[in-house]
Amino acid sequence: MGRMVRWEPGARDRLQAAALDLYATRGFDETTVAEIALAAGLTERTFFRHFADKREVIFGRQETFQGGFVEHIASGEVDGPPLAIVAAAVTAAADFFRDERLPYSRHRQAVVDSHPELRERELLKMAALAGAIAQALRDRGIAEPAATLAAESGVTVFRVAFAQWLAPESTRPLADIEREIFAELQSLTAAASLTR
Amino acid sequence: MGRMVRWEPGARDRLQAAALDLYATRGFDETTVAEIALAAGLTERTFFRHFADKREVIFGRQETFQGGFVEHIASGEVDGPPLAIVAAAVTAAADFFRDERLPYSRHRQAVVDSHPELRERELLKMAALAGAIAQALRDRGIAEPAATLAAESGVTVFRVAFAQWLAPESTRPLADIEREIFAELQSLTAAASLTR
Numbered sequence: 149m150g151r152m153v154r155w156e157p158g159a160r161d162r163l164q165a166a167a168l169d170l171y172a173t174r175g176f177d178e179t180t181v182a183e184i185a186l187a188a189g190l191t192e193r194t195f196f197r198h199f200a201d202k203r204e205v206i207f208g209r210q211e212t213f214q215g216g217f218v219e220h221i222a223s224g225e226v227d228g229p230p231l232a233i234v235a236a237a238v239t240a241a242a243d244f245f246r247d248e249r250l251p252y253s254r255h256r257q258a259v260v261d262s263h264p265e266l267r268e269r270e271l272l273k274m275a276a277l278a279g280a281i282a283q284a285l286r287d288r289g290i291a292e293p294a295a296t297l298a299a300e301s302g303v304t305v306f307r308v309a310f311a312q313w314l315a316p317e318s319t320r321p322l323a324d325i326e327r328e329i330f331a332e333l334q335s336l337t338a339a340a341s342l343t344r
Numbered sequence: 345m346g347r348m349v350r351w352e353p354g355a356r357d358r359l360q361a362a363a364l365d366l367y368a369t370r371g372f373d374e375t376t377v378a379e380i381a382l383a384a385g386l387t388e389r390t391f392f393r394h395f396a397d398k399r400e401v402i403f404g405r406q407e408t409f410q411g412g413f414v415e416h417i418a419s420g421e422v423d424g425p426p427l428a429i430v431a432a433a434v435t436a437a438a439d440f441f442r443d444e445r446l447p448y449s450r451h452r453q454a455v456v457d458s459h460p461e462l463r464e465r466e467l468l469k470m471a472a473l474a475g476a477i478a479q480a481l482r483d484r485g486i487a488e489p490a491a492t493l494a495a496e497s498g499v500t501v502f503r504v505a506f507a508q509w510l511a512p513e514s515t516r517p518l519a520d521i522e523r524e525i526f527a528e529l530q531s532l533t534a535a536a537s538l539t540r
Contacts, residue, residue: 156485210357229532229535230534231532231535240361292504293504293525296504297501297504297528297529298532300534304496305493308488308492313348313491328491330536332489333497334533334534336425336426336427336494337427337533339425339427340426340428340526
């Protein structure tokens with residue numbers, strides 16, 4: 149982390165932790181960037197070197213997040229039908245969300261869910277992820293509309309599985325849940341006689 | 345239209361047409377609400393009685409748009425697997441987008457595509473549509489995650505089909521394109537051997 153800001157190791161993580169705490173305890177609207185910076189022992193200027201705004205601070209780097217999916221597709225490690233390539237990439241990217249991250253991820257999701265602006269930002273990040281996956285598939289020669297359909301399906305499975313992973317009673321690894329949801333999507337489409 | 349503002353028939357349509365023209369000719373950023381109102385022969389106050397902001401003006405009423413999908417699901421007219429219910433609702437809602445609307449819809453989409461803020465707003469409208477469809481399915485007793493998977497798949501098919509409908513060379517009715525994309529989604533998921 150922090151390739152461009154090597155001179156302040158940990159600043160990014162500290163700002164994220166401080167923001168999450170303040171959003172959870174005082175609320176997103178009531179918290180200012182100045183307060184986040186202060187709580188992290190840093191300046192507002194440092195905040196804006198790392199994040200564009202108050203919303204971005206609790207989202208990871210989009211390129212890091214997307215990278216896990218896109219690089220797996222680009223590697224060509226898995227060949228076969230488009231959705232099989234996507235499913236392999238989605239389950240591989242689950243490594244990013246280890247079980248030790250679960251308490252943090254649950255806390256973070258509760259904050260995101262609590263505010264419309266953060267929920268919107270999350271939706272847009274997911275849409276960007278789907279776009280990046282579709283592009284990675286096209287780069288491998290997969291035509292439209294298969295590329296977009298497979299990418300959007302993969303992101304839908306990821307979102308549904310991620311919510312189940314975060315559920316209070318859940319103890320299963322994310323990749324296992326994702327495999328189950330992919331299978332559910334398959335049986336759902338197979339069951340539908342769509343050419344009525 | 346205009347249930348709450350009966351005393352100004354046509355105001356909503358005039359504001360939408362004026363906004364679309366100004367966004368296309370001068371750009372979204374360069375156009376003010378005052379200018380839109382002036383071009384429509386109305387006041388700023390009237391604008392804000394109809395629309396929350398500059399972005400909303402080129403989107404139809406979300407409830408009208410969603411209604412075409414949701415009411416069809418709620419009617420119970422189509423029974424069967426969740427995705428068959430969704431596919432029937434999506435193709436039925438295509439009646440809203442008649443071929444005589446095509447020039448307007450192409451013009452509108454070009455404006456939406458030209459500005460990140462409008463593209464974002466459109467993504468959020470689509471996410472809201474998927475949420476409303478999932479809710480309509482749950483109201484019919486369909487459990488999660490099937491409800492969300494079917495709803496998201498239906499919206500993905502709608503979006504992909506809608507883009508093809510708008511394509512310059514396209515002449516086919518939206519519902520026909522939607523049926524084809526649903527079939528493509530089926531073959532895509534059937535082909536994927538996901539339990540590697």
